[in-house]
Amino acid sequence: MTGAATPVLAAGAVCWRMVEGKPKVLVVFRAARADVSLPKGKVDPGETLPETAVREIQEETGLGVVLGAPLGTVEYQLPGGRDKVVYYWSAEVNDHMLELARFTPNDEIASLEWLSLKDARKKLSYAHDVDVIDRFAARFKAGNARTFPIIAVRHGKAVDPSAWDGPDSTRPLMHRGADQAAGIAKGIAAFAPERIISSTAVRCLSTVAPLSELTGIPVKATDAISQDAYESGSSGVPEVVAKRLKRKVGAVLCSHGPVLPRIVAEIAARTESEADAALRRAAALSTGDFTVLHVSLKHPKSGLVAVETHSAA
16 A cells, blocks of 8 residues: 655745735736636745745746745645645735836736735635735734844755864865755745855855855854854854844854754844744754744844744755
8 A cells, every 4th residue: 555645845925015004915817727826836856945935936926036934834635636735935025026027927827916915815716825815914913024034054964073084173065965055055045145154164164155156145254153162162152143133134144053052042032932842943953954033123022933944855
């Protein structure tokens, strides 16, 4: 007897913008299905889910978006009985994005429409899409629709310490680690970080190198979040985290397995978030994983808005 088929994974977003002081959201009319839904699409091989969401929205609507905080998932069955799981984020659209967008009606998407939350609820064809709109509406009402991300990254798989004669900080990535670094770059870029901060260890610097090349953002290397400093008791994690929260712009912190729980705990404490089991799991990253901690721009000390973790495919 065979097991259940692997679910089809997809990703999309509630694209929103402010019009005369109120939020409007983007819906798409799919001609082949004669339905109205949120922009989304299936994961391509080798993609992370955030990467998929950005790519699909670009392909379907012409918009180049930046992902905000996740809005959870919806699950339903496709014709034939296979399960489908769709991951959603919020994505605020500004005037510049609208100016750059180029949409041409095609066989899949016949038209786009910006609607009020009330009208979107009425016009969407599926109850699960309405659920996603309701999640966004609740977040907007709470004043947490606008967030900035702090992205904690664990370096990729490195050469084992027992097989390396030099200082620990000089251990390079293995081929698998280099693949992980390349594999997560677009997923991290989906959140448009403005700063990339890395431990001075070679394995960390090499992990964020593809992201730096992709985004054009230089890497700032610091001993403050290195494993050597952490183990010697001279870590500068509190200062680094405090600065990032004060600046309120997206930032990447690439560090080590023993240091990342300290980084996440510091973020939790300074945002007055409960350091629960889920947050501890989000800090216990495997090599090549990254966790995105979404902080409210309006209420940065009201608890983290959302936390999500991703791995290279």
